[in-house]
Amino acid sequence: MTEPQMVMYEEEYRQIQAIVSRLVKEANARVVFVIDKNGQEIAKAGEVDQLDTTSLASLTAGNIAATGGIAKLLREKEFTTQFHEGERANIHIQLVGNRVILVVIFDNKTSLGLVRLRVKKASEELNAVFEELLRKVADPNRESPFAEITDEDIDNLFKD
Amino acid sequence: MSFINFSSREITCKIVYYGPGLCGKTTNLQYIYNKTDPQLRGKMISLATETERTLFFDFLPIAFGEIRGFKIRFQLYTVPGQIFYDASRKLILKGVDGIVFVADSQIARLEANEESMENLKSNLAEQGYSLEKVPYVIQYNKRDMPNIAPVEELRALLNPKGVPDFEAVASQGIGVFETLKSIAKLVLVEVRRQAG
Ligand SMILES: Nc1nc2c(ncn2[C@@H]2O[C@H](COP(=O)(O)OP(=O)(O)OP(=O)(O)O)[C@@H](O)[C@H]2O)c(=O)[nH]1
Ligand SMILES: [Mg+2]
Numbered sequence: 001m002t003e004p005q006m007v008m009y010e011e012e013y014r015q016i017q018a019i020v021s022r023l024v025k026e027a028n029a030r031v032v033f034v035i036d037k038n039g040q041e042i043a044k045a046g047e048v049d050q051l052d053t054t055s056l057a058s059l060t061a062g063n064i065a066a067t068g069g070i071a072k073l074l075r076e077k078e079f080t081t082q083f084h085e086g087e088r089a090n091i092h093i094q095l096v097g098n099r100v101i102l103v104v105i106f107d108n109k110t111s112l113g114l115v116r117l118r119v120k121k122a123s124e125e126l127n128a129v130f131e132e133l134l135r136k137v138a139d140p141n142r143e144s145p146f147a148e149i150t151d152e153d154i155d156n157l158f159k160d
Numbered sequence: 161m162s163f164i165n166f167s168s169r170e171i172t173c174k175i176v177y178y179g180p181g182l183c184g185k186t187t188n189l190q191y192i193y194n195k196t197d198p199q200l201r202g203k204m205i206s207l208a209t210e211t212e213r214t215l216f217f218d219f220l221p222i223a224f225g226e227i228r229g230f231k232i233r234f235q236l237y238t239v240p241g242q243i244f245y246d247a248s249r250k251l252i253l254k255g256v257d258g259i260v261f262v263a264d265s266q267i268a269r270l271e272a273n274e275e276s277m278e279n280l281k282s283n284l285a286e287q288g289y290s291l292e293k294v295p296y297v298i299q300y301n302k303r304d305m306p307n308i309a310p311v312e313e314l315r316a317l318l319n320p321k322g323v324p325d326f327e328a329v330a331s332q333g334i335g336v337f338e339t340l341k342s343i344a345k346l347v348l349v350e351v352r353r354q355a356g
Contacts, residue, residue, distance in 0.1 A: 005161060005162060005163075005164065005354065005355075006161055006162070006163040006164070007163075007164045007165075007166070008163070008164070008165040008166060008167050008168075009166045009167065010166055010167045013165075013166075013167035013168075014167075036163065037254070037255070038161065038163070038174060038235075038254065038255040039219075039235070040163045040172050040235075042165075052202070052203055054202045054203070054221050055202065055203050055205050055219070058205060058219045058221075058235070059205065059219075062207070062216060062217060062219075062251070065251040065252075065254065066216070066248075066251065068251075069247055069248075069250075069251055144164070144355035145164070145166070145171075145228060145229075145230055145355075146164070146171070146227075146230075146351055146352050146355035147352065147355040148228075149227055149228060149348075149352055151349075153227045153228065154227070154345055154348050154349065154352075155345075156227075157224055157225050157226075157227060157232060157344075157348070158224075158341045158344070158345060
């Protein structure tokens, strides 16, 4: 594989969750979530119960992938920010460190200017956490829950 | 690229259904969706044209139980099979952990199957992947149709390596879960190999 395995540890997860929780408050947003470029959910905060975040994550990742493809055709660098304005909900999508995607959904209780400002700060913080995470993942001595599983473990999963 | 999350204790892997237009990729996912306990699956998303051809992708998240306290999840994607959607196919293949190649058994589609297989290889190569490394299985679909090629012929064309292959009638669900379980297993074995 060309890409390194994506791994999330408890410590980094807590840091990311803290950044996301703070962002939802400081930006006065409805929902904030962080996903990886393949559409896997990493953290979320705000009114997430009313939202199908799994679907949103995969569609957002698809969207970023598609605009990334367009950028390539135009010989542009990847578009790092997208904003879609709706009647009641707006969505701000930010590519962070070309690795993860920070999504903010907000309404007219706040403003695009404030959201942008807070997203910028949160992006820098997230970037630092993911840099550290990558260093950990690259460590050859890191633990893996999967190295020890047996054929039987796998077989058992598919018995019905 | 599988995602191991120690925090939520989940492992998520991406499986892509590939194959020529109208071979039955979307039908596979629809059957899986309909027959899977709602607690174990999310919503199925289909980005399709007005004539129900896949435009960008179908997406279906499913859970498969636990191994050693880790929930095992798969994200199933289909690509659009129509030739001119190649740019989208490349995007969907990013980060893939396992592939189901769905072939259309009809004699009239033999060439389309071969072209799609070649297309898969070149799209994987562009991203530095190859069928030597990415686990894959093959499904010979539409076995209920009148003018179909014998399985031996399809096998000779599409499966020189002898990976697991299955006959299917996806519209009736025949062979659908056999195919899915087979690729899921290969993917988990590969995840273990990379971890070890
Ligand atoms: N007779 C028969 N029809 C099938 C079978 N599997 C799928 N079909 C039908 O074939 C048509 C195309 O199936 P889809 O699943 O949409 O095909 P697809 O591979 O997703 O096509 P694209 O999205 O264009 O790539 C539909 O009308 C299905 O009902 C099968 O095993 N037998
Ligand atoms: Mg389709």
